[in-house]
Amino acid sequence: MLENKVAIVTGGSEGIGFGIASALASKGALVYLIARTQEKLEKAKEKIIQQGGKAYIKPADITDIEAMKKIVEGVYHENGRLDFFINNAGAWKGQSLDTPFADIWKLIEFDMKAPYELTHFLTSRFSGEKENNLRILTVASQAALKVMDSGLGYGPAKMGLVAGLFHLEEELQREGVENVRLYRLYPNTVATDKMMDAIRANQVQDPVKLESVVDAAIDLLLDKTPTRDVRIGYYPGRGIVRTYLPSEPKDFYHSENITEEVVNSSFTPKDLLK
Ligand SMILES: NC(=O)c1ccc[n+]([C@@H]2O[C@H](COP(=O)([O-])OP(=O)(O)OC[C@H]3O[C@@H](n4cnc5c(N)ncnc54)[C@H](OP(=O)(O)O)[C@@H]3O)[C@@H](O)[C@H]2O)c1
Incomplete structure (x- = not known):
């Protein structure tokens, strides 16, 4: 279904990024995985190849924008096209009032500045390439939509990132x-491999299963969702719910335009421990 399509996935060696990369590859796309650690990238590539997919790796740090630009140019040059860019690499880090602001700023540079600059570069670079349809999916977070505990740095970064993306959308x-089309995904807590210890120790509230987050990402990229902004999470008593937020910049904060879809009513976080 996605044969001949080309995708770049940042943070593609594990977690949500790997999930999206392997789903795209399973549909026939050629995926380029970006992350800093070569070994983890190699393992991720092997998994995709074992599943019958096609993958290459490009070790890089997304905060090195010049290196990222070179990778994008290289991939476009090699394939003559770039269909999907998954702006996924990011990290949550708890902070307190004692955290030095330099550390908070570093997190903002990683979670906001880098994905914003990358999107800005991609929109400018590809808007003139009229025959190349590029879909850019940014993995934001529920933290972009509400003020959260210990989220100094992470929350403002994700909020600022989304504000920046809407600015680009208007342009x-x-x-x-x-x-060139922009898509945004806002997951609640996700049961990635890294989160499983905390989930088992009951330190994490209401995790949603990774597969549902990946399904939402793929549906977004294939324009199978009513809007290009989807929140996904588990809600006790309801199951896994997608919330479709308005993608029109001026309507984004208007709650009357929000719709919901229950995509799995039987799931509960206990299923993750089976
Ligand atoms: N997991 C959740 O509950 C959750 C909820 C909402 C939103 N999100 C968002 O979803 C995205 C993915 O999260 P995740 O939990 O799946 O992450 P994860 O499991 O920690 O994986 C992070 C990936 O990003 C790569 N990475 C980290 N720093 C990087 C850098 N500077 N440059 C390039 N790659 C880098 C990592 O590889 P290397 O370390 O080798 O570079 C790895 O491949 C993030 O934007 C996160 O904020 C996650």
């Missing part, structure tokens, strides 16, 4: 650009 609209 694209103003300039009549149709071949």
Whole structure:
């Protein structure tokens, strides 16, 4: 279904990024995995190949924007196309009032500045390539939508990132650009491998299963969702719910335009421990 399509996934060696990369590869796309650690990238690539997919690896730090630009140019040059860019690498880090602001700033540079700059570069670079349709999916977080505990740094970064993306969205609209489209995913807590110890120790509230988050990402990229902004999470008593938020910049904060879909009513976090 996605044969001949080309995707770049940042943070593609594990967690949500690997989930999205392997789902795209299982549908036939050629995926380029980006992360800092070569070994983890090699393992991720092997898994995708064993599943019958096609993958290459490009070790890089997303905060090195010049290196990232070179990777994008290289992939476009090698394949003559770039269909999907998954802006996924990011990290949560708890902070307190004692945390030096330099550390908070570093997190903001990673969770906000880097993915914003990458998107800005991609929108400028590809808006003139009219025959190349590029879909950029950013993995934000529920933290972009509400103030959360211990989220100094992470929450403001994700909020700022989404604000920046809507700014770019407005620019694209103003300039009549149709071949570059932005999509945003806002997961609640996700049961990635890294989260499983905390889930087993009951330190994490209401995790959603990774597969449902990946399904939402793929549906977004294939325009199977009513809007290009989807929150996904587990809600006790309801199951796994997608919340479709308005993608029109001016409507984003208007709650009356929000719709919901229960995608799995039988799941409970206990299923993760089976
Ligand atoms: N897990 C959750 O509960 C959750 C909930 C909401 C939103 N999110 C968001 O979802 C995204 C993915 O989270 P995750 O939990 O799946 O992450 P994860 O399991 O920790 O994986 C992070 C990935 O990013 C790579 N990475 C880290 N720093 C990088 C850097 N500077 N440059 C390039 N790659 C880097 C990691 O590999 P290396 O370390 O080798 O570079 C790894 O491949 C993040 O944006 C996160 O904020 C996660």
